Each structure stands twice: as structure tokens, then as C-alpha cells.
Amino acid sequence: MNDPETSTEHLRRAHLVLTFLMHFYVHTLPPTCSIVIPRPISIPLLQVAKILDLPPVITFSDTVLYNWNLGENSPDSDSLKSLNLSDIQCHTLFTNTRDEIAFYLCSARIELHGVQALNIMRSSMDEIFVGDSLAITRLITYLTSLATVIDELKLLLLEVRKECDPEIYYNVVRPWFRGEDSDTYLDPGSGKKRRWIFEGAGDYTDLNMLPPDRELSGASAGQSSLIHALDVFLGVNHEQPNAPSFMKRMQRYMPRQHRRFLDHLGKNPRSLREFVLSASSRDSNDDRGLALKDAYNKAVMSLKEFRDSHMIIAALYIIGPARRAAEAAAASLVKVAAVQVEARAELNSLVNVQTGPGGTMPDPLNGITGTGGTDLVQFLKGVRNRTVRNLLPDEEYVQSC
Numbered sequence: 125m126n127d128p129e130t131s132t133e134h135l136r137r138a139h140l141v142l143t144f145l146m147h148f149y150v151h152t153l154p155p156t157c158s159i160v161i162p163r164p165i166s167i168p169l170l171q172v173a174k175i176l177d178l179p180p181v182i183t184f185s186d187t188v189l190y191n192w193n194l195g196e197n198s199p200d201s202d203s204l205k206s207l208n209l210s211d212i213q214c215h216t217l218f219t220n221t222r223d224e225i226a227f228y229l230c231s232a233r234i235e236l237h238g239v240q241a242l243n244i245m246r247s248s249m250d251e252i253f254v255g256d257s258l259a260i261t262r263l264i265t266y267l268t269s270l271a272t273v274i275d276e277l278k279l280l281l282l283e284v285r286k287e288c289d290p291e292i293y294y295n296v297v298r299p300w301f302r303g304e305d306s307d308t309y310l311d312p313g314s315g316k317k318r319r320w321i322f323e324g325a326g327d328y329t330d331l332n333m334l335p336p337d338r339e340l341s342g343a344s345a346g347q348s349s350l351i352h353a354l355d356v357f358l359g360v361n362h363e364q365p366n367a368p369s370f371m372k373r374m375q376r377y378m379p380r381q382h383r384r385f386l387d388h389l390g391k392n393p394r395s396l397r398e399f400v401l402s403a404s405s406r407d408s409n410d411d412r413g414l415a416l417k418d419a420y421n422k423a424v425m426s427l428k429e430f431r432d433s434h435m436i437i438a439a440l441y442i443i444g445p446a447r448r449a450a451e452a453a454a455a456s457l458v459k460v461a462a463v464q465v466e467a468r469a470e471l472n473s474l475v476n477v478q479t480g481p482g483g484t485m486p487d488p489l490n491g492i493t494g495t496g497g498t499d500l501v502q503f504l505k506g507v508r509n510r511t512v513r514n515l516l517p518d519e520e521y522v523q524s525c
């Protein structure tokens with residue numbers, strides 16, 4: 125039996141349990157109340173988070189990576205290869221709905237199937253290191269398989285629609301994941317955005333482990349290191365000059381081993397893209413140069429198509445329900461306003477006071493426009509476009525010949 129204080133499995137489980145409890149607590153507080161996370165949750169969570177080097181907030185690791193197990197009746201599987209993706213279950217839930225389960229399991233299946241992509245990347249890096257003609261032949265095979273695996277990941281993503289209803293996801297499941305930065309209410313004392321106060325944290329000098337910018341975002345599949353790894357491997361760069369990109373910020377929420385792996389991939393002395401460019405110009409009279417470029421482009425196209433499908437899913441699960449929620453809120457404001465007008469008219473008739481022309485009915489759309497939909501579409505399109513930019517056009521071969 126592992127020592128619970130040092131075993132990684134126990135610490136991960138503790139992070140999961142404590143962050144689920146914390147999010148339950150925070151999101152059931154009245155909106156007018158300051159957010160003070162009680163000491164029995166805050167102190168152990170800060171301690172565990174410090175050891176794991178994870179932020180003290182719910183992450184993709186908690187909802188997905190540490191949240192699946194094999195079903196009772198499934199055969200013991202000692203290798204991922206023989207694992208049947210439909211046999212997995214998840215054990216910790218906020219809502220106990222089929223939709224929440226389907227949402228987590230969709231990502232878990234992608235992660236498990238994605239192990240094949242990681243293996244291909246590792247083998248490809250070895251071939252890039254060797255760099256001879258046999259290595260090129262092998263790379264062509266690897267990149268072709270990588271494209272197929274990414275296509276399969278896309279199908280797994282689209283399968284979320286089978287059992288996860290967009291309205292339930294958006295209105296019932298998703299609100300539990302919200303981090304400090306998505307809070308829409310103001311602190312009654314300061315009138316500013318509410319901060320999450322970790323009760324008792326000041327009593328411990330060794331608990332100074334909140335991120336320096338103190339950003340506490342909620343769980344997002346943007347924290348899946350698999351997609352980041354595909355970007356780094358294929359050479360897709362999301363960095364921007366003035367501030368850390370969304371992708372970079374999300375890496376702070378990944379297990380540290382995943383962050384290290386991404387660093388390792390990024391520090392490869394010779395990038396795959398560079399290798400494909402130089403090998404295809406060197407072997408320009410050889411079909412293998414063209415085949416290598418095609419195989420690379422196929423893998424980039426598959427990642428682009430994964431992102432196209434992801435945009436469809438984001439539209440279905442976020443933009444649509446957000447718009448409908450805003451319309452419903454506007455309609456109910458209209459109803460409230462109509463009742464107010466009626467009541468005021470009644471009052472006026474009772475006391476015989478006239479309202480001015482046009483009355484005082486509030487604009488029902490005030491404060492409801494802008495659900496973030498436009499920003500989200502722009503953001504996802506930007507990520508997708510940066511992927512496409514990596515395709516190698518024929519001209520580059522001509523120029524480098």
C-alpha cells in the first residue's frame with residue numbers, strides 16, 4: 125500500500141475530491157455573499173496542489189484524467205491496446221446526469237485513443253534524429269498513421285452528441301466548472317469582482333502556491349496536453365508577442381509531467397517541419413520527398429479538421445444555448461416589465477397620477493447582449509487558421525531546391 129501522503133495516486137484523488145467539494149461550495153453560495161473557502165477544504169487543497177504543482181481549482185485532470193475507471197464487468201486490461209473505449213466509466217460527478225458522464229467520457233476516450241498519437245510522435249522523433257533515407261520512409265508511414273489517428277479523435281469528439289444534450293450541458297453541468305475568473309457577481313463589500321478567499325492560507329508560510337497572476341480558471345479541455353502536443357510536434361505556433369496565449373496559460377493547469385513533455389517536444393533540436401522541408405528539397409527528384417510532404421500535410425489537415433469539428437461542437441454546446449438563455453432572460457424581463465407597467469397603471473389609476481409619455485419601462489435587452497459568442501468564434505477560428513498556415517505549399521519546395 126502506498127503512503128497516502130506521498131503517493132501520486134492518492135494526491136491526485138485528493139485534488140479531485142477537494143476541488144469538486146470546493147466548486148460545490150462556491151457555486152451554491154448566494155450571489156450576494158463573499159466567497160470564503162472554509163479552512164477544512166482550503167488548507168488540504170492548497171497543500172495537495174502545492175505538491176502536485178497544480179492550481180487549487182478544478183482542472184481537466186480532475187474531471188477527465190483522474191476520473192475514469194474500467195466498468196465492473198469489463199475484462200482486466202493490462203495494456204491500453206486491449207482496452208475497449210466503450211468499457212470505461214467515470215466515478216465523480218456534480219449532477220449525476222447521463223449528459224455529464226458523456227461529456228467527461230468523450231474527452232477520456234480521446235485521451236486514451238490519443239496515446240497512439242503520442243507513441244507515433246515519439247517514434248518519429250527518433251527517426252528525425254537518425255535522418256537517413258530509411259528514416260524518411262518510416263516517417264512517411266508514421267505521419268500517415270498519425271493523420272488516421274487524428275481523424276479517429278475527431279469522430280470520438282463528434283460522438284459526444286449521442287448522449288450529451290447541449291441545453292443540459294450548458295445550463296446544468298457547465299456552471300459547476302466555473303473558476304474565479306468567470307464569476308459574474310460583485311463582492312458586496314468592495315463592489316469589485318468576487319475573489320476566492322482561501323480561509324487560513326495566511327497562517328501557513330509554505331502555502332504560497334497560487335499562480336503569480338492568481339488566475340483561477342475553471343476546467344477546460346483546452347488543458348488537454350494531447351492537442352498541445354500535436355501542435356508542438358507539427359510546428360503549429362499559437363504564441364503572441366505581448367501576452368501569454370490561451371494555450372500557454374492552459375499549460376499551467378496540466379499535470380507537471382505533461383508540461384515537461386511539451387517542453388521536451390518543443391526543444392527537439394530539429395523540428396519535424398524543418399526536417400520535412402529539407403528532406404523534400406534534398407530528395408526533390410525522388411518521389412519520397414513528395415510523399416513525405418504529402419504525409420506531413422495530411423497530418424496537419426487532420427488536425428485542422430479536428431478543429432473544424434470542435435468549432436461545430438462549441439457552437440452546438442455553447443453558442444446556441446447561450447443565445448437561447450439570453451433570449452429567454454430577455455423574454456422574462458419583458459414579462460416582468462409588462463407586469464410592472466400593469467401594476468403601475470393600476471396604482472396610478474388608484475391614486476390618479478399620470479405617468480409621462482412612454483412610461484418608465486426598462487429596455488428588456490439592456491445588459492443581455494454579448495454572450496461571448498463572437499469572441500469564442502474568433503478565438504477558435506484563429507487557432508484553426510494558425511493550424512492551416514502550417515501546410516507546406518509546393519512553392520516552398522521550388523524555392524528551397
Ligand code: HEM
Nearest residue numbers: 230231234281284344345346348351431437438441442507
Ligand atoms: C462538448 C464538448 C466540448 C465543448 C463544448 C468545448 C468547448 C470549448 C471552448 C468553449 C473552448 C474555448 C476555451 C474555453 O472556454 O475553455 C475550447 C477550447 C479548446 N478545446 Fe474544447 N470543447 C469540447 C470538447 C473538447 C475536447 C474533447 C477536446 C480535446 C480533448 C477539446 C480541446 C480543446 C482545445 C485544445 C481548446 C483550445 C483551442 C483549440 O486548440 O482549438 N475540446 N473548447
